[in-house]
Amino acid sequence: MEPFIALVAVTLVLHTLGTLGVERLRPWVVPVRGGLATMFLMTGGAHFIGMREELIRMVPPLLPAPGFLVTLTGVLELVGAVGLLWRRTAPLAAACLSVLLVAVFPANVYAALAGVTTQPHQQLLPRTAMQLVFLAATLSVVVHDLRARRQVPSLA
Secondary structure, three states, rough: HHHHHHHHHHHHHHHHHHHHHOHHHOOOOOOOHHHHHHHHHHHHHHOOOHHHHHHHHHHOOOOHHHHHHHHHHHHHHHHHHHHHHOOOOOEEEEHHHHHHHHHHHHHHHHHHHOOOOOOOHHHHHHHHHHHHHHHHHHHHHHHHHHHHHHHHOOOO
């Protein structure tokens, strides 16, 4: 739940600052990138501090080397978070994080159905809803970039 709150709160604060005149926080996609970066810094950090053992238990048994997979996905989340902060790398980072969100979703399903996590917001329906919000946010960064590229006239 904390990553969801961080995404929403940081995005709203940055958007508000943008509407109050902070030019660097415009257009709307910049606050979304900031919210996503904050969220992925939190979730990526959790792969190493605080929740590592729980995340290892979330890896479905048919996958090999759960500790390595948790480390790998944590590193990818942290690298993606940094990539979101630079305009030139943000679309690629967002696209890669979108793929990562889809790739790790089975672990979320396994954790919810196997009772690895017992908190209400960790159950399958709330977990799925949050993943969809995260995915929509990452994809909005990609779509914004694609639309912006279409509007730039070609020099050829």
